[in-house]
Amino acid sequence: MSPGSSIETVELNVVQAGAWRVHLHGPAQVTRPLKAILSSIAIPEGNLPALEVFISDRGTAYGMVDGTNVWTVTLPKRRWLSPLVGYAVGTAVSLLRELLFVHAGAVVINGRGYVLVGPPGAGKTSMVGVLLRRGASYLSDEVALFDAKAGMVHPFALPMAVKPWTARAIGPLPPTQLVASDSDIQYLQPGLRAHGPVPLDSLVLLDPAHASEPTELPRAEMLLALSEQPSSFRYRDRLEAAFSDFVRVLRHTRSFRMGSSNPANAAHMLERGL
């Protein structure tokens, strides 16, 4: 990063009323790609307080909401975009009051939403990529947003962060736009995206240690798995609402577990098995 600070403001898309704003302060070579990535998110809740992000020439960044420091991070020399995007997204989901979230990949198949949950390295991004190749529409490879009352899953169309090994696992993607790149990570925005909420069909728990077909997972076990992911359960002031709302979501949703050690095969099995 070189000196020459500038201030840029990202005004995110608004799906319903209100808007979430992110104000970026820092070197243009950092704020520009960050702005490009964050601009593709649509937060469907109004009246969320703005996030102010300050990035120093020395590579330290911090975020403030309502005048309070909510995070500080020392950026690595390589792959510095990833933590910035992660903290901005983490702030966004921490501010939600009506919607639920879980760290997950999500796609639309035949007009219905499929949410892929799993531990880090479970192959969520690879599975999303392979499903896109097979004709699915993109919702997210990072965050699934649920409207529990309506039984819908909203797009959270952050560009896919594709690492070299993920690219190899996915194979050639359908048309995408290169939004930004950082070292060997490419941020790719799929062309075929859902532009509004869709009915949630299934939650799928990925198990990277196996290559098994989808089998039904008791929904109580899925709720337990969701509580162990980065999700609305992370915030103490929202614990009870998260519990009630995830129960509500699960009562109207199919729940599966499947192996994901081979994402291409897993995507094929998922389509065939659902």
Add this chain to the structure above:
Amino acid sequence: MNEPMLAATLDGRVIVLDTKNARVVLMDARSERVWRSCQGLTEKEIATHLGEAALPVQSALRDLAAAGLVTREHDRWTQADVAWV
């Protein structure tokens, strides 16, 4: 007075929000039977009522108590207040 704990039944399994420890607790079949038997009975009475050995009942009660799902008073076990979702 403590707020009731939230609980739900999903696919026949009882799952509870342990607010104090910020975690979700999924009961296995034995824990659920023991929990449902905590109606002022002693540990021994619960084991007899369920036809279970003393040790697994004791272990289940210990886990349930740690999650705040049961309380013991004068050796008698009682369920914590639960609000069903």
